[in-house]
Amino acid sequence: MSSDFSLEELYRETILDHNRSPRNRGQLPDATATVGLLNPTCGDQIRLDVKVDAGRVADIRFTGHGCAISMASASMMTEAVKGLPVSEALALARAFKRFLTGEDPGRDLGELETLKGVSQYPSRVKCATLAHNALEQALDPETSSPTSASSS
Amino acid sequence: MxxxxxxxxxxxxxxxxxxxxxxxxxxxxxxTSQKPVQVLEALRQYYEHSNANVHRSVHTLAEEATALYEGARQKVARFIGASQPEEVVFTRGTTEALNFVARGWAEKHLKAGDEVVTSPMEHHSNLIPWQVVCRRTGARLRFIELNPDGTLNLEQAGEVIGPRTRLVALSALSNVLGTINPIAEVARMAHAVGAVMVVDGAQSVPHQLTRVMEMGADFLAFSGHKMCGPTGIGVLWGKMERLEEMDPILYGGEMIAYVSRDTATWAAVPAKFEGGTPHIAGAIGLGAAVEYLSAIxxxxxxxxxxxxxxxxxxxxxxxxxxxxxxxxxxxxxxxxxxxxxxxxxxxxxxxxxxxxxxxxxxxxxxxxxxxxxxxxxxxxxxxxxxxxxxxxxxxxxxxxxxxxxxx
The missing domain is CATH 3.90.1150.10 (Aspartate Aminotransferase, domain 1)
Incomplete structure (x- = not known):
């Protein structure tokens, strides 16, 4: 790591804000899919409730605990995909994962781009992608790659 | 200071x-601990000057390498107060040492209805091997509970350790709580019911003076890399009697006495447990580390x-x-x-x-x-x-x- 390292590049104000005041936090009693994922190296845990209606992500909520990166990423993701067609939501999750491994996401990721600093820390990439992996499993259980152990 | x-x-x-x-x-x-120049220099000296395989060839380098490797075993034996160097088995680390005891001793001696006792403060390496032993033998895993401050509840330990207990596995120092466990006391309870005492010394051996005989352990496992030594080297110490009744885990070169097409007999302890070319440099580095620590x-x-x-x-x-x-x-x-x-x-x-x-x-x-x-x-x-x-x-x-x- 270079010596001009700046913590602010990793923990951008937007991230700290989402961590402090997470959006779409909670559970959905009428969820059509629920996925629990665990990041065993950190102990980050997420439960994602998704309600799909007429081919769209009609509602989405998450609960769990974890580092600021994982919680902020989950919060931003839920905001970004709410209301999107399922195919669009999946495309966004996959583009975000490409983005964090340094590839061209091929699209605008909005606020999620503030997580760019994470790509410099391989050990933290798993934190930032946890919610996106959960979303993939919820929307496309057949083709999403198995990640960490499902816990619900 | x-x-x-x-x-x-x-x-x-x-x-x-x-x-x-x-x-x-x-x-x-x-x-993991950092490494002093004394250890780094011992590694360099071995590789630059005496590198050869041990116990095999009859040439000067091989003789030197063997003497250095066995010399390291003697240094480690002295460091922990073992009664003889042969009781020191070199392993990859604590995890491997505890797995050796689980596979080589516990699976051989435990049966359905027996009990293994451990604690909720154990590192996974001193828990999962016993979970697996219990699954394979039908033995039951039981726990010494903790007091609210993270110390062992010794009163309850006296109830859990009973006539069915065959093995008690406990860390000497907790890697999270910092608790100093009363190993000698628990070992007395274990021995009173005829159980074997296995001590996870991964955190204690680097920091505390270790006297295996006074500790009352039957087996002690620890890692070199947490005590100024290299990674990839560790120790299983066992009482000679226990090591002799334990089966080897790694079968192959150097761990045998006589081999025919269909059968083989095992070498004596510790060679019986050191199949394959050992981590010679690692052992020499660990020898240098214990010398360094002892000098301080x-x-x-x-x-x-x-x-x-x-x-x-x-x-x-x-x-x-x-x-x-x-x-x-x-x-x-x-x-x-x-x-x-x-x-x-x-x-x-x-x-x-x-x-x-x-x-x-x-x-x-x-x-x-x-x-x-x-x-x-x-x-x-x-x-x-x-x-x-x-x-x-x-x-x-x-x-x-x-x-x-x-x-």
């Missing part, structure tokens, strides 16, 4: 480096580490919004903590930006995290090269983290 301790930091070249433009403060020795003095190191652990616990406990775990005193040279509202991984990340290296996570102790009712903790751990100024930097890093993540 003794003079040797005050000046030992200069023996560790890595401690001179900077991280993110700040002097490195290394507070992660419970994960294990009593002085233990006093120093305990002093830093207790001081850090007290200073952190005073900071508003900081939770510390385990007993206040006596405790070993580490302290696990959490900062209210900040996940330990974020804590470790901010610390890193200050040049302060700590561990964050579940520390391979998920059942203990469940007992503490936390997902993870941060942990600062100390060794002979740390001093009070490192605790000042630790406290400053906590204040910086609180400022950064304040609501």
């Amino acid at each position: 003794t003079a040797a301790l005050m000046t030992c930091k200069k023996d560790f070249p890595i401690l001179q480096r900077q991280v993110h433009g700040k002097p490195l403060v290394y507070l992660d020795s419970a994960a 003095g294990m009593e002085a190191i233990w006093e120093h580490d305990r002093y830093l652990g207790e001081l850090a616990w007290r200073r952190l406990a005073e900071i508003p919004g900081v939770a510390v775990y385990g007993p206040s005193a006596p405790r070993s040279g580490l302290v696990a903590f959490n900062i209210e509202g900040v996940h330990p991984h974020d804590v470790a990340q901010v610390f890193d930006s200050q040049g302060v290296a700590i561990r964050a996570g579940h520390h391979c102790c998920q059942p203990l995290m469940q007992w503490l009712e936390v997902g993870a903790t941060a942990r600062a751990s100390f060794y002979l090269y740390n001093d009070e100024s490192d605790i000042d930097r630790l406290v400053e890093a906590i204040e910086a983290t609180k400022r950064y993540f304040q609501p």
Whole structure:
């Protein structure tokens, strides 16, 4: 790591804000899919409730605990995909994962781009992608790659 | 602090480096310790001067390598007070040593209805091998519960350790709580019911003077890399009688006496357990490490580490919004903590930006995290090269983290 390292590049104000005041936090009693994922190296845990209606992500909520990166990423993701067609939501999750491994996401990721600093820390990439992996499993259980152990 | 301790930091070249433009403060020795030049030089000397395979060839280098390797076994035996060097089996580390006991001794001797006793503070390496032994033999796994301060409930231990107990497995020092376990007392309880006492010394052997005979252990496992030695080398010490009744785990070269097409007989202990070319350089490095530690003095190191652990616990406990775990005193040279509202991984990340290296996570102790009712903790751990100024930097890093993540 270079010596001009700046913590602010990793923990951008937007991230700290989402961590402090997470959006779409909670559970959905009428969820059509629920996925629990665990990041065993950190102990980050997420439960994602998704309600799909007429081919769209009609509602989405998450609960769990974890580092600021994982919680902020989950919060931003839920905001970004709410209301999107399922195919669009999946495309966004996959583009975000490409983005964090340094590839061209091929699209605008909005606020999620503030997580760019994470790509410099391989050990933290798993934190930032946890919610996106959960979303993939919820929307496309057949083709999403198995990640960490499902816990619900 | 003794003079040797005050000046030992200069023996560790890595401690001179900077991280993110700040002097490195290394507070992660419970994960792995740094290495002094004396150990690095022993490795270099072996590879540059005497490198050869051991116990095999009749040439000068092979004789030298064998003498160095067996010399290291003698040094380690003296370091832990073993009655003979042959009781020291070189392994890859604590995990492998404990697995050897589980596979080679416990699976052979346990049967359905027997009981294995351990504690909820164990590292996964001293838990999962016993879970598997129990699954394979039909034995039952039982636990000595903890008091609210993270010490062992000895009264309840007296109830759990009973006529069905065949094996008691316990760490001498907790890698999270800093608890100092009364090994000799538990060993007496185990022996009173005819059970074998297995001690996980991964955290204790680097810091505490170890006398295996007084400890009452039948088996003791520890790792070289946590005690100034190289990675990939560790030790299983066992009483000769126990090692003789234990089966080998690795079959192949060097562990045999006589081999025909269809059958083979085993070499004597310890060769029986050291199939394949061993980590010769690692053993020599570990020999150099125990010499280094002995020259400084294990009593002085233990006093120093305990002093830093207790001081850090007290200073952190005073900071508003900081939770510390385990007993206040006596405790070993580490302290696990959490900062209210900040996940330990974020804590470790901010610390890193200050040049302060700590561990964050579940520390391979998920059942203990469940007992503490936390997902993870941060942990600062100390060794002979740390001093009070490192605790000042630790406290400053906590204040910086609180400022950064304040609501």
